[in-house]
Amino acid sequence: MDDTLTSTLELAADWADRFAELTTDERRQLALWLEESPENAAAFARMRRLMSDTALIDAFDKGDAPVQPLAPLPELRAGSSRPARADRRKPMLGRRQAIAAGLAGALALPFAGYWLAGGQTAGSPPPLRFASRVGERRRFTLPDGSGLLLDAASRVAVDFSEGRRHVLLEQGAARFDVRHDPARPFKVRTPHAGMVALGTSFSVDHLAEASELRVFSGRVRLDVADQETRVVPADRWALVHGATVSTGSFDPTTHPDWQSDWLDADAMPLGFAVQRLARYSAAPVRIADPKLASLTFSGRFRLDNPRQSLELIGALFGLRLEKRKDALYLA
Incomplete structure (x- = not known):
């Protein structure tokens, strides 16, 4: 990886780490930096996605992932989108800054030969993962702007590459508020069934021997092996248990299930x-x-x-x- 790309990733990591605490002036500076090149914008977007991966954060918490110190992020001169040197930053990095630095360093090997602007790789990039702990629900924004709400002790893997939006519900339950994009169907899969959003909000519950779909608005196409495809409309649920598919109705305003x-x-x-x-x-x-x-x-x-x-x-x-x-x- 060349020095320019390394520098871009390091800056993107630091901006992503401090994003929630940025002042109005710092947000203007970030906007200028993002406008400088497609590489900056792509690096920042990927860092934001990577830093929402709880598995990565847990790895750093446990000391399983190497952390390299990140050079202090220079401040910007007034009227310029180029960083100027500054010495006022604290020499010691906090936990999330260390994670940001480590992510930038970790990308050096996998992203050799990767053109950030075009998003093209020799092989498919690894999926993003979002997870929640026992007793904890978590809310995320997916790379396309769709909303994700995870039930407790749940985990999804997300592949949002060019032309596709695929989500694998690996464990637990999740609600999806899908951003409409007809060019990239939003698909969710469990071991028991596949679901394709037709402009909708819906939840999927992955149990050991079954999967349940609940549609809050819009429609969802349900695909089950060896069965005819069916469309589940709003206020209806479908339970896939073995070779059986049961359906019924519910009132999402009074019975949103685990969400309340x-x-x-x-x-x-x-x-x-x-x-x-x-x-x-x-x-x-x-x-x-x-x-x-x-x-x-x-x-x-x-x-x-x-x-x-x-x-x-x-x-x-x-x-x-x-x-x-x-x-x-x-x-």
Whole structure:
């Protein structure tokens, strides 16, 4: 990687790190720098995406990723978009500045031969990953401007290369508020089904043996292996469980499910409920007898108090919540 590109990435990393705290004057300076060249704008956009990857941040927190010190970002002279040298920056970098610096350095090898302006590579770039921790919901803006809301303990991988917008829901649940772009269909996939947004807001829940789609506005095309494609309209849900696809209606204003701290169960299998509540429990949750997982129940239960909800649900079946060495068990 040449020195010019390295410098561009380092500046982009520092701007991205400080973006939320920029003053009005600093934002003007950033705008001037972005207008100087397509390379600047592309580097800044990629740094913003990379720095929202929680897996990378966790790696730096644990010391798993090398961090190289970043040279102080020079301030700009009045009336100029070129940086001028300044000595007022603190010599020690904070955690996120170290991450920004490390990302710039880490890009040196993968981006050899990569032209930032054109976005062309010899091979496909790795996907961006967004994640949330147990008991934590997180909101992100995807590279195309679409909104992403992750349920607790959830993770997605995003591939937004030229001509495509593909999201793999690797774990948990997510809501997508999709920015319309007919040239690049917005696709979400789980191991059980594929969904294509037709201008919409919808959520997808990835369970161990099933996937649930809920459409809040617009329509979503649902593709399931060995079945005819179907279109799910607003205020409808579809559950893909094995070779079976069940559908029904819901009121998104009163039952938005996990987005409002509630588990809304309507003939829900006990196994599905345990998986969803486990996303909010510090201790793993198990069903002592796996045969009980198919039992169904209905009701509303708090997600932010998983232990109490598990006790209430267990009582419906004469089960108790027991704390054992490795997990909480319904037995």
